[in-house]
Amino acid sequence: MLLVGMKLTILITICGLVVGFALGALTGLLKISRNIVFRKLAGVYIESIRGTPIMVQVMFIYFGLPMALGMRIHPMVAGIVAIAVNSGAYIAEIVRGAFQSIDTGQTEAGRSIGLTHFQTMYYIIWPQALKRMIPPLGNQFIISLKDTSLLVVVGVGELTRTGQEIIAGNFRAFEVWLTVALMYLVMTLSLSQLLNYFEKKMDINK
Amino acid sequence: MIKIKNLHKNFGTLAVLKGIDLDISQGEVTVIMGPSGSGKSTLLRCINRLEEITSGTVIVDGQDIMDKNTNINMIRTEAGMVFQQFNLFPHKTTLENVTLGPLKVRKMSRPDAEKLGRQLLEKVGLADKANTYPDHLSGGQKQRVAIARSLALRPKAMLFDEPTSALDPELVGEVLEVMKQLGREGMTMVVVTHEMGFAREVADRVIFMDDGIIVEENTPEEIFSNPQNPRTQGFLRNIL
C-alpha cells in the first residue's frame, strides 16, 4: 500500500517538475528579456510564489480557484499544478542566475560570427547555462519532491497520506513513519545520484 | 571596404567617439594605437554593430550598417572580430568552434564545413588540436583558433581588438605570425595593438587615437620616427 503512495508521489513530482521546469525556463528568460513588461510580469509571479507559503498555494489552487471559476479540480491535478507553479518560480531564478553568469563575451562572439540572437542563445549560452543549473536544480527537485507531502491537505493519496491512512488502521506510528521516512530518503538519494551522474557526464565533454 | 563618416558614440552622457572619419580600402592593414580608454575598442565594435552608433554613418562593403534593409548578421560575417579575451565556446571542440558559423550561418553541409574547418586549423598551425576543448589550449593557441573561427565565414575584413594583450609574452609571436600571414595574403585588417614590430612589418597605415578622436595618422615609418602631434609623441615615448 505504501508503494502505491510512493508511486503517486513520484508521478506528481515528475509531472510537476516537467511542467515547472518549462514554466521556470520560460519565466527565467522573460526575466532577462529586453521587454520591460515581460520582466515585470515574470517578477510578479516569482515574488508572489516565493513570498507565500506553499501550503497556502496548495489550498488556494484546490479550494480557492474552483470557487472563483465555478468548477471542480481533481486533487491530483491540483497537486501537480501546485508543484509546477511553486517550483517554476524557484527554477526561474535558477535559470536567470545561470544565464547571467555566462560571460557577455560569449554572446558577442556568437553574434560576431553572424549567429542570430536566438541561435546564440540556443547553441552558445543555453548549453553552458544548463550545465551551471544542474546543482541548484537538483536541490530544487529534492525540495519539490518533499513538498508533495503537503498535498495530504487536499486528500491526494500520495506517500504521506497513505502513511496516515495505514496508521489510522493499525496505530503503529513508529514503524509506519519510519518506513515512510526511509522511502522518501530512497527517492531523494536516487535523485541526487541521477543528478550527480548528469553533472559528471556533462563535465567529461569539457 | 569600410567607410566611416563623422561617427559619434555616447554611453549615456559620456562621449566616447567624437567624430571619427576613416576610410579603409580593400587589402589595407590599419593599426590603431592609443591610450587605454581612448575609444579604440568602441570604434571596432561600432563597425560590426556590437555597439549601436549614436550618429554618423558606417558603411561596410557598400552597405550602411544602420540601414533597415541591411542584414546585420551578414555584415558581421563580412567583418570578422577577434577579441582580446578570445571568447572561444568552451563547450565545443576546436573544430566545432570553427565550423559553427559555416554550418549555422552559411548553411554549409557538415562534410564541407569540417573540411573547411580543418583547412583553417591547419592554416593557423593547429591541425592536431581539432578535437581538443579550449580549456586544454594555451592562450596563443586559443587566439589562433579564434582567428580560424572568424575566417571560417570567409569575411572580407577582419577586426582585431588587442589580440595579444592577454597573452604571456612568449605566446605573442605565434599569434602575430598568423596575422602577418593574413596581411600578406591581402586580407583587409583593422588591428588595435601596441605591437610596433607588427605595425612596422605589415601595416599600411597607423592611426593614433586619443580621447575619442583620431589625432594623427601616417605610415608606420613616419609615425614612429617622426610623430607630429605631442600626444602621439608622449604615447610612443611611454610604450617604447
Ligand SMILES: Nc1ncnc2c1ncn2[C@@H]1O[C@H](COP(=O)(O)OP(=O)(O)O)[C@@H](O)[C@H]1O
Ligand atoms: N558598455 C559601456 N558602457 C559605458 N561606458 C563604456 C562602455 N564601453 C566602454 N565604455 C567607456 O568608453 C571609453 C572608451 O572605452 P574603449 O573603447 O574600451 O577604450 P579602449 O579600447 O581604447 O581602451 C572608456 O571610458 C570606457 O569606460
Ligand SMILES: [Mg+2]
Ligand atoms: Mg580596448
